[in-house]
Amino acid sequence: MGTVAEFDLSAYLISKAALITAELEQAVPVGYPTTVFESMRYSLLSGGKRLRPALCLASCDIVGGDPSAAMPTACGLEMLHTASLIHDDLPAMDNDDYRRGKPSNHKVFGDGIAVLTGDALWSYALEFILLNTRQVPAERLLRVLHTLINRVGVDGLVGGQVVDIQHEGIEEIDLPTVDYIHAHKTGSMIDAAVVTGAIIGGASEDVIARMSRYARKIGIAFQIIDDVLDGTASQQQLGKTPNKDERAHKATYPRLVGIAESTRRARELVDSAKKELDSFGDRATLLLAIADHICTRKS
């Protein structure tokens, strides 16, 4: 992809992010107890690239579905992602004071409300999908829920975060462990986004499997580049504290193989991911551009 296509994608992602944010703004009106709703809105509406929702809508579209049917799930994905970030940032975990350019949730609302806000967003996401998804058969909706529930649990996000915090400060860490952490902490939800979009769009098993392979590969590439940026980008670019990984002796690709080799591997994964979409022809343009963008982004 050349510079022009890159620019187009950036504009597209920015406009999609604005659309998703407007939907999220409507999705979580302030209710009682006020504090927890304000806390949910604080973390949910404070920026973010909205990559997972964008992938879900694009995935539904590429398989021939109506992306508007996937909008509640796209919003739910962002709520689940935000819930995991709130818990990850807690002092008992990654202990990060900044997120998306603002103080982390627990710095504003306290640790107790932060734990409860994560819990609240978790169930709010699934209930939002249940209440707002239209014209999707019950069997298919069950599968969407199952996919999301699986990817946030021990087989996904939680599993990745457990292994991650267990390896902080430990010098001996191998690449398979780092791959496990990346595949679970990041890959799982990228996969959930793409797979749920395909399920809602009515894709065949074969197509869902191919889309899932695409997602898993770009998910790991995304996290490798995240680690590279953590060591090279500024706090303003990242919206969170840079150099955290090194200070916490985090298990990262750059720490094990260096920045150049990390970037090469991310590129390799992205190229392999793009091949999974060969059969879609022109319909794949957007998902191909997103894959490329993962390697070239600066924040």
Place this chain on the structure above:
Amino acid sequence: MGTVAEFDLSAYLISKAALITAELEQAVPVGYPTTVFESMRYSLLSGGKRLRPALCLASCDIVGGDPSAAMPTACGLEMLHTASLIHDDLPAMDNDDYRRGKPSNHKVFGDGIAVLTGDALWSYALEFILLNTRQVPAERLLRVLHTLINRVGVDGLVGGQVVDIQHEGIEEIDLPTVDYIHAHKTGSMIDAAVVTGAIIGGASEDVIARMSRYARKIGIAFQIIDDVLDGTASQQQLGKTPNKDERAHKATYPRLVGIAESTRRARELVDSAKKELDSFGDRATLLLAIADHICTRKS
């Protein structure tokens, strides 16, 4: 109910608790990452009355359903309940060092793993129900999931816990606020247990509504008696730290209206709950006995 019926119910509840515990033991084999599975099993298999699962199975039975179809949901309810206890016991929340007669989860595994174990059990519960529920139509299973997801979120458990921790140490608290906390922190999951059992059993809307009223009333009575016991029972009887409520200036019925009036109100709620089951005749024996038991229990 006389002494003999009470004794029979106790024996019944003990045998049901053993059955549920055996099911839970099978339901969560140790997987990878080991720590989080051991932590889940530690909290899940360390005793507990298993009241919510017992109510779910009894509710399915009373409406004419096959209780075995409700067993995965019964187990899931206990997982969700345990997840909420792990988060509630955290230092950032109720800060309780003991639960079910043993050190709380975070005292053994640390705060970070405790947060993640709650998150893990949350999704494990729903996935366990999805994977193991047999012969229940998709529409009905979706409704079971929706009920559970709703009752653990801002409209249920989380909402109650938020208001609870916000009122700790505050002298001015009114009875409606205490009712809100009890109805949400405790009533919601008792309601979820009874309602999901009825849904799985194929109950009509009218029956589900009546069962829900029964559940909401015994749920509040249960929490009022819990507060009374907190001030009068020993640590050995409770399995958790007694007198915690008073020390934390917790919003409780005894603090506002005294122990005698609290006990009278609990009795009134239980009697009213039992009336909701009038039309079931003899089939209601078990649920009537459970309602009575709530007021007469010593731990």
